[in-house]
Amino acid sequence: MSLAKSVVRRQAVKQPPLFGWRGFIVYTALLVLMAVALYMIFIYAPAERVQGDAHRLLYGHVAVAWLAFLAFGVVAVASVMYLWRRNPRWDSLAVASAEVGVLFTTLTLISGSIWGRHVWGVWWTWDPRLTTTLVLWFIYVAYLALRMYIDNADTRRRVAAIFGIVGFVDVPIVWYSVEWWRSLHPVQSVTRAGLTSEMVLTLVVTVVAFTVFCFVLIRQRYLLERASDEGEGLRDIVRNRLEELRLTGGESTPEAGK
Amino acid sequence: MTQELVFLFIGYAVIWVLLFGYLVFVTGRIRGVRDAVHDVRQELDAQRRQASE
Amino acid sequence: MTETSEPSSAAAPEPIRNRLLSGKFIFVGGALAAALGFLIWTATQGAAVYYHTVSELHAKGDEIQGVLVRVNGIVVDGSIHEADANGIIRFEIEDDTGVLPVQFRGSPPDLFGYAEDDKYSDVIAEGRLLGTGVFEARNLIVKHGPEFEPREIPAQ
Numbered sequence: 200m201s202l203a204k205s206v207v208r209r210q211a212v213k214q215p216p217l218f219g220w221r222g223f224i225v226y227t228a229l230l231v232l233m234a235v236a237l238y239m240i241f242i243y244a245p246a247e248r249v250q251g252d253a254h255r256l257l258y259g260h261v262a263v264a265w266l267a268f269l270a271f272g273v274v275a276v277a278s279v280m281y282l283w284r285r286n287p288r289w290d291s292l293a294v295a296s297a298e299v300g301v302l303f304t305t306l307t308l309i310s311g312s313i314w315g316r317h318v319w320g321v322w323w324t325w326d327p328r329l330t331t332t333l334v335l336w337f338i339y340v341a342y343l344a345l346r347m348y349i350d351n352a353d354t355r356r357r358v359a360a361i362f363g364i365v366g367f368v369d370v371p372i373v374w375y376s377v378e379w380w381r382s383l384h385p386v387q388s389v390t391r392a393g394l395t396s397e398m399v400l401t402l403v404v405t406v407v408a409f410t411v412f413c414f415v416l417i418r419q420r421y422l423l424e425r426a427s428d429e430g431e432g433l434r435d436i437v438r439n440r441l442e443e444l445r446l447t448g449g450e451s452t453p454e455a456g457k
Numbered sequence: 458m459t460q461e462l463v464f465l466f467i468g469y470a471v472i473w474v475l476l477f478g479y480l481v482f483v484t485g486r487i488r489g490v491r492d493a494v495h496d497v498r499q500e501l502d503a504q505r506r507q508a509s510e
Numbered sequence: 511m512t513e514t515s516e517p518s519s520a521a522a523p524e525p526i527r528n529r530l531l532s533g534k535f536i537f538v539g540g541a542l543a544a545a546l547g548f549l550i551w552t553a554t555q556g557a558a559v560y561y562h563t564v565s566e567l568h569a570k571g572d573e574i575q576g577v578l579v580r581v582n583g584i585v586v587d588g589s590i591h592e593a594d595a596n597g598i599i600r601f602e603i604e605d606d607t608g609v610l611p612v613q614f615r616g617s618p619p620d621l622f623g624y625a626e627d628d629k630y631s632d633v634i635a636e637g638r639l640l641g642t643g644v645f646e647a648r649n650l651i652v653k654h655g656p657e658f659e660p661r662e663i664p665a666q
Contacts, residue, residue, distance in 0.1 A: 233473075240469075245660035249621060249628050253461040254658055256468045263472060302479055306472050313468040317461055318630075319651050320619025326560050334546060341542045348538070381560045381582075383634060385656040393659045412476055419483045426490040433497050460620070 229415060232408035239401040256314040258402050261387075262409040264307040264332075268370050270300030270413060271339065278363035281356060287428060290356040293363050294346060295420035297339050299413060304336045319383060327376040328384035335373055338366040352431060561634050564608040567645075575639050582653065583610060585631040587624060603633060614647040622652050628661075630654045 240258045247254035273296035281289035311329070316322045323329065342362050349355035377386045394402070561580035562570075583603030590601040598615045612635050623629025636649035 248659045248661045249630060249654070250658075251461060251661065252459075252465055255465055257658065259469055259472050299479075302475065306475060309471050310468045313464050313471070317464045318619070318621055318654065320622070321649065321651055324651060337542060337546050341539075341546075344538055344542065383560065383651060383653055385654060388656045393657050395660050398658060398660070412480075416476070416480060416483070419480065419487065423483055423487045423490060426487055426494060430490060430494045430497070433494060433501070437497075437501070 225411075225415060229408075229411050232404070232411055236401075236405045236408040239404055244398050244401040245395065250318060253314065253317050256310060258405040259409075260307065260310040260314060261402060262406045263303045263310060265406060266409055266413045267300050267303035267307055267335075268374070269410070270296045270303055270417065271335070271367055271370055273417070274300060274339075274342075274363045275367040278360035281360045282364075287352070287356065288425070290360065291421050291424035291428060292417075293360065294343070295417050295424055297342050297363065298420055299416045301336065301339045301343065302416070303413065304332065304339070308332060308336065324383055326383040327380040328373065328382050331369060331373045331376045335369045338369055342366055352428075352435075564603060564605045564610045567610065567639065568608045575641060578636070578638060580634050580636050580651075581610065581645060582632070582634045583608075585622075585624065585633055590623070603635065610645050611643065612645045612647050614650050616650075618650050619652045621654075622650065 236258075240255050244255060244258070246252055274293045277289045277293035277296065280286075281293060311332075312322050315324075342359065345362060346355055346359050349358055374387075376382060377384050561582040564581060564583040567574060567579070567581050581603070583605050586602040586604050586609065591599060593599050596615070598613050599618065600611065600613050602609050602611050604610070614635070614637075621630045622633060623631065625631045630652045632653040632655075634651040634653050635645055635647035636651065637645060637647040639645050
């Protein structure tokens, strides 16, 4: 491509995808937080009585699981806001959070599986917590798949919003599954866990670091969705124009009446 | 390296590789989609100008 | 347009609304729904609970013999026998009122053992109750609570 053309392209970008000085601050903060979290997870936190170093998976596993819940919470809130306000930006936020939530749920399942293989002795078991979490993953994968198959933007956003609200029902089920039913997975309880202050601090810093990462991911995915929406709007303009041409073109298109 | 350390490193490696990979992928896609939208817009403007002349 | 009707109608935008009912959507949606249904079915079928306690297993009597179940109990102190010539380890698990002898062929999870050795003694055995009253486990799963404590550094 010519230099002139690429200059034109640069000018067209309205919201930079987190570059510039704001991006510099955010990404620096993210890297520093991640580095501190890494140090605390691997060196600062003491070895656990039974699990030794393997318990260090706790910090990342709890953080990504918690952020999956948070992301799906954002999906539900954004879906409600979309149905209320009918502003497509809320829909973009919902789809961005849903995709990030699926990513974090995937990470929860993988890190849990690896940890479980070492401590429990199995990669997977049909325990209530694990099963409901896998169902959660399927619900939001289905949410994303459903969006791809409804071409009319308004219909898609409305159907997705309803799905996004109803799908959230599984989040409290996952959370309380360890208390409602007998399970292998331990209950989540910081108070009963007997964590030392070093362990609690490590968990807090790790959760904060992953939360910043989660928000950066949602924002980037949101900007991508806004750009895609703009493209979809243009596509519809072109389609309508083509349709006009086809209709005014008259007898050359015998199927125009259908 | 003991088995528990292997599990520990693989666990965190998977988490960070997928997170950073997704970040790079999405950020790269934003530029691509915006460029494409921009091109279509320019094309449409050019055609509109041509039609009005 | 100078072209014939054939290409011009092919180039026209297709009615996308109908895609919701297209085969691809039904296939993908159906596959997802089936997968979800299968998961819920596997999770809840047969036993209404993930595991039984030792007492519950005993209370079921002979009807439970040969049925694939999970049973949970605490390893009885000093009951673990190292693998014999056939590679089978034997131990007993107990709850408040019952004791159950278990045999397992294979290597148990690393953290399986006695609490006093800083291991987890809470265990779920997956397998079948034999006519002899011994539980034949084909899978051994270590269970533990939410307790996480720092390792004591032994005083010199």
